[in-house]
Amino acid sequence: MARPTIHDVAREAGVSLSTVDRVLNGRTSVRAPTRDRVEGAMRSLGYVRNTAAANLSRGRTYRLAFVLPGGANSFMRLLEREVVSYSDPLAPDGVAVEIRTIPPFDEAALRDALLGLDARNLDGLAFVGIDSPAVRDAVRGLRREGLAIVTLVSDLPAELRDHFIGIDNIWAGRTAARLLGRFCGPAPGRIAIVAGSMVVRDHAERRLGFEAVIGTDFPHLTVHPPLEALDDAETAERLLGDLLRADPDIAGIYSLGAGNRGVVAALSRRDTLPPVVMHELTDQSRQWLLDGTIDAVIRQDPEREARAAIRTLLALADGKSFHREENRVGIEIFVPDNLP
Amino acid sequence: MARPTIHDVAREAGVSLSTVDRVLNGRTSVRAPTRDRVEGAMRSLGYVRNTAAANLSRGRTYRLAFVLPGGANSFMRLLEREVVSYSDPLAPDGVAVEIRTIPPFDEAALRDALLGLDARNLDGLAFVGIDSPAVRDAVRGLRREGLAIVTLVSDLPAELRDHFIGIDNIWAGRTAARLLGRFCGPAPGRIAIVAGSMVVRDHAERRLGFEAVIGTDFPHLTVHPPLEALDDAETAERLLGDLLRADPDIAGIYSLGAGNRGVVAALSRRDTLPPVVMHELTDQSRQWLLDGTIDAVIRQDPEREARAAIRTLLALADGKSFHREENRVGIEIFVPDNLP
């Protein structure tokens, strides 16, 4: 049997097309008994609105906005590129995405960008959260106007957004510890952490998770205080170099931020390499994995996050339920043999 | 500017709607110069056909068939369930999926199932490949009738199908070795492999990859000949128990098939646990990861494969290009801290 249409519903309920439409789209008042008949018919026939036809008729478009940190951050650039290339083929279906980049880590810039959006000609918004009172306030304003909102990579309180797409960095840190701990073997030793900065929430969280697992499950290992390299390769190289001179027997290294080139440079001057786990899969980290410089890479897939954000916003705009699992992004582990 | 429609193309080319339609759908003959004008107009306007409108008008439906091995195999059951639940909400868009289950590992049954399909009322086919002459022949026949064909989990020669969705089991085995090798530490030792059967291609491939990496990158480790437990828990328990009695110092265990319950049972009687890597994430293996019985799980995500198969078939049916990355399934590694 073909899918029932509003015609079938009208016939079944013994009313006119107009009335079905009035019930379906909540237009002028329909008397309760009539409405009940129509809704009963829809239920008994299993009617579901044909979104394609509805959108065609309405000339509906989906206008989405992305607000992303700019700069050289390769993770963000990959994400941005995927937003474009995933939404592009959706253009004939009326999906238009506008991307705005703002200075990274700049909450005032984020607030201004959000305040600059007009919720009335927008159907969805995705942005990388920075949790501050001003940002919260701007988000609340947009939400009140009915805008669908998802946070990307870095979350805000759940009541401010419809959905969060990203990973839990505590668990990413735990995952790194689980691997590095096993890689280090049973002998006592000390581990170095190279971070960007402990004031950035995701870095702080990764460290937290990392130290928790080392503390409970690998008690023979201890962790040096994190080196804060500000995501800068030279700084990372210098700080890690200093530490390696002070403590030549380092048993393992966890690099949880950017500036990985510096980490590898500092190691290259030594003849025996301790196990190394780092974040983000780039051309470089790929290469280091393959040549044995590092042992594992943890990542959150930026492309998947981009797609998930778009799909989720579209589903929210349609009031449809979305595929929870499909829009999950996991904490991925890469070794040389399972590289994509 | 709104998307151009066939009306715009007609105006731009100075021809009628009918002629645009003739060019677009290759109906009756159109003279070359006219066709060129129309195609030029489409290109210069950047016309793309509105698939939703076209499908609405055509009453187009997508009829997909899945042929899957039946039985208790939890991987296949998950995959099957996801085929249903992913295609279900697509029903209003005209997607109808029919699933046929056949006895596992039975090439005659597969061939018969394929021969039983009528390519004329089908738009796409996905099945778990068994490579045999009879199967190849049946597939070739379907392909000749223009059916879009995707192999799932287990591949056939590339020229017989449009796309393969699954993982490379050699690399899955390599990945397992990379992890287990690291987990075992630097001391010499012997590793046990518990497999289903070496006549099944994916198991043989996993073993191959595993032994390759152990041989080159962990030369201090040796690998016992694989125990063929026929994916049966009792057999696995017995065989592994025997081996553990004969060689109590086993340094690590790789279980590459089913019957994992038996592997764990055999281990439970010992007080010190060697590192264990196994395949497939189930409620059980999850639990074993969390309680420390096993150390890592390798999986190919059955749900993702189901979705990728459907999306790929739909894209092929539309003659659209499909998102390569999105339809890739990777070799995933799970430790207790990155479980979904």
Added chain:
DNA sequence: CCATATTTGACTACCGTATGTCAAAACAAC
């Protein structure tokens, strides 16, 4: 230049839904 075959245009109906107009019908209040 005529007869014929091919190519093109004009028009219609349709897919499932949205939206608007207008009149008819049903109801409520007096």
Added chain:
DNA sequence: GTTGTTTTGACATACGGTAGTCAAATATGG
């Protein structure tokens, strides 16, 4: 029962295409 107000139905138009008919325009061959 008459009025006034809701509620309902009939119909038209549109969205961007598909698919068909029929006649007019154009090309081709002799």
